Amino acid sequence: MSSPNGKSIYGDAEARRRRTLDAAAELLDEGGYTALTIRSVAARAGTSTGLIYQYFTDKQDIFATLLNESQLESARFVAALPRDRGVAALVAAVIPESARQWARIGRLAAVWRDLDAREGRDSTGARRTARESVGRLRVTAEQYNAELLRAITEAAQAEGRPLREDPAMLPFVLSGLMGVADTLVNNWAAHLDPADLVEFTADAITRGISR
Template sequence: MGESSSKSIYGDAAARRRRTLDAAAALLDEGGYSALTIRSIAKRSGTSVGLIYQYFTDKQDIFTSLLNESQIESRSFVATLPRDRGVAALLAAVIPESTKQWGRVGRFTATWRDIEGDDRTERESVRQVRRTAREYNTELHRALTQAAASEGRVLRDEPSMLPFVLSALQGVSDTIVHNWATDLDHAELTRFVADSLTRAITRDDEPGTQT
């Protein structure tokens, strides 16, 4: 057991990288972005500073790897959701996943931007984050469009529609993660937000309407 365990953690590159990211996620949860240092990540993951630098440039690279991973997971999740139950049901399914990803890494994005400033803008890892964010947005828009069509409705054809949905998902996720609404059941909040968003972003389909 000791030999195989040691090999899985220290002898396998993918396992070492995964262990580093998991340690970083735990430190984020405990102390936010400022708690991330290469030394603290090495200590939490049970590895060395030098070994971490073999896989990541710095702590910003580790954070963007987590953020990128989060957006890929969210896109894949949305892609698997059924479309035939309507928009409200789809949004009600998206909210728990959004909350999970927001609690793990998304809520620290603003702090990361403030601390790193312009130094982050030209990094390849940041460009990748932008790409996966666009891919998630595209997948969510496709899912909402198809869910609306399944109940004879269309999405409002306005530039603000998708940013509005994304902002609402972020807001409800933050409320749940931080338990801002202490007297409100999270399932009831999810249902209300999903129903309210559906009314705001859809309208009845009409003959000849372009979707």
């Protein structure tokens, strides 16, 4: 039995969906993708597998949904950053957010690529519908990339910095962000102050894309 506002005798539907995603994120943090099963998510969320299947097709659907959320969160974060402090300051502000997202989900990028590849080989309309969240991954990734490029371009304009006009510029920035995020998350440079590493990386990226 349910009511028009989305609530039922079992509670609020959106709250249950959110609890499911939060439980899945915790399992990913603790044990990686192999720890993510419908049964384990249900146990962590305090619900049943049947209820989870009302919102998600399978564990790939849950994972893809978390990735989409992560990318949209990052896009909103970048969109809100000030542009008047220059490119290096903007990149330095993006690095901690990149590290936060990398620690949460980004390290499972290989799973993401696998999902995308399998989706591309799928020729049945029904399966594509079931994998709607997987199909959105490319869209949300492009949204984040476009937001980051816009922010960098506007920050460069604000300080009068000419940028290199090269299609490799954005992939170069993204690679730099991913590399330093991985270093920060795994503490690969324990002998360095993280703030110094962030500053150095931001300056290096800025010089690399300037002309």
